[in-house]
Amino acid sequence: MSEIINAFFQAINLIVSLDPEVIEITLRTMFISLSSTFFAALIAIPLASLIHFNKFRGKRSVMNVIQTLYSLPTVLVGLLVFLLISKSGPLGNLSLLFTPGGMILGQTILVIPTVIGFSIIGLRGVKEEIKELALSLGASNLQTVTTIMGEAKYALLGAIILGFGRAISEVGVALMIGGNIRGYTRVITTTMSLETQKGNVELSIALGIILLSIALIVNLILNQVQER
Amino acid sequence: MDTKYILLAVAVVAIVVVAGVYVSGYGQAQTLKIATTTSLEDTGLLTVLESEYEKKYPNVDVQFIAAGTGQALEYGKKGDVDLVMVHAKTSEEKFIADGFGTNRTIFAYNYFYIVGPATDPANINGSNATSAFSKIGTAGAANPTEVMFVSRGDNSGTNTRELQIWNKTDLNYTTEVQGQPWYIESGKGMGDTLILANEKSAYTLSDSGTYLAFKGNLTLTAIVTQGKDLLNIYSLIPVNPAKFPDVNSEDAQSWIAFVTSAEGQKIIGDYGVDKYGQQLFIPIAGQPEPTS
Secondary structure, three states, X not given: OHHHHHHHHHHHHHHHOOOHHHHHHHHHHHHHHHHHHHHHXXXXXXXXXXXXXXXXXXXXXXXXXXXXXXXXXXXHHHHHHHHHHOOOOOOHHHOOOOOHHHHHHHXXXXXXXXXXXXXXXXXXXXXXXXXXXXXXXXXOHHHHHHHHHHHOHHHHHHHHHHHHHHHHHOOHHHHHHHOOOOOOOOOHHHHHHHHHHOOOHHHHHHHHHHHHHHHHHHHHHHHHHXXX | OHHHHHHHHHHHHHHHHHHHHHHOOOOOOEEEEEEEEHHHHHXXXXXXXXXXXXXXXXXXXXXXXXXXXXXXXXXXXXXXXXXXXXXXXXXXXXXXXXXXXXXXEEEEEEEEEEEEOOOXXXXXXXXXXXXXXXXXXXXXXXXOOOOOEEEOOOOOHXXXXXXXXXXXXXXXXXXXXXXXXXXXXXXXOHHHHHHHHHHHOOEEEEEHHHHHHHHHHOOOEEEEOOOHHHEEEEEXXXXXXXXXXXXXXXXXXXXXXXXXXXXXXXXXXXXXXXXXXXXXXEEOOOOOOOOO
């Protein structure tokens, strides 16, 4: 037990002393996961509104598929993207395997269903009267859509943050696509896994604390925004 | 209105692709991607070699992808790395014969150790590797709660060697070893496997480098450490540029030249002596392959 407490204090020390390796890995993790969340949001929110604002056959099945993909296994995405961007794969000449770009691609795919699904739920939450009011005031279809999306903006933000949480905490894509290259594709989760294996628990604990703190900060900001 | 959304989606996909290519550093400074065994990476040797090499070749960024030998060779077969550093001669020779690699250069060796609890419940002390495995198998079958063996089970170089040794014993691997209650497959790297064996007070086969690097955290002792069957030779194989024109063949060659140079060999021979009290790797470049 004293060993764990000791390691915990050393971890705190690593953070407080701004250990260069800890900082570097944290910044890289933020960059990769923020980029993938950004791209995922760019794709997912238009798709979500397309699905929400249009009536079509099989809409319910589409929703079922999206909800199933919430639990898309990270290692499955890792495997598929690996096969896709490997030199011997169809996108091999992009040279994306074992690069941050490849990791962003994988995490984007991973996160898209979550953002689409929760965006649709958010749009559904906007009261029907608002749509009717907008239409009765002579709004065009596009104006109606933007009004409703404006009403749902906090729910949409929540969906994006949920996606970010999935991206930053996953290890399957990061390991299989990134290859855990020191100083290049090594992120918080893959470092924790490797350093624990090497018996270096202090660094792992420090990074674990940082990962939780990021989640906490993001949620505090979200709450702050929503309360306004 | 629908077409607007579709156009937007297309534009977004285009942005993703362009940005992805951009951050991947496509077409920028040269990188040398090396798939390596976990045993070389876990000991920390590669970090030292990398920093010395990059002093000589500052425009090359060496990147290591640590995997088992089986997986490292798979990366090579797909052309995803420029060079492999591995330790399973039979698989290496097949890799070259199939045209994926050009040639095999040996650069270091050490021994596999059969490690286990100090009480040595299967009484293997003094045996050679084959009879030690036989004894573990027989004792494990008789008393699976006392005598256990942890296998990597991951097609790594160490796992390949372990299977070769089982096949030399009088036990049938598929019916008398694999799946037996005393035989545990970890499916993990060497470090994790040592920790698992330590928790279970089980025997395992480890490369000496990783064992020595982890020894401080383990109660396991090295019981059988010598003999032809335990010889562990590491080699370098560049991925064949005739098969994969994109590979960084030039830097792969300069890396091999550096690792096998007097300077590189000295780094390998000295590595770990101050920290672990003994050599982790014995340099061997330019010499005949050891046989015992």
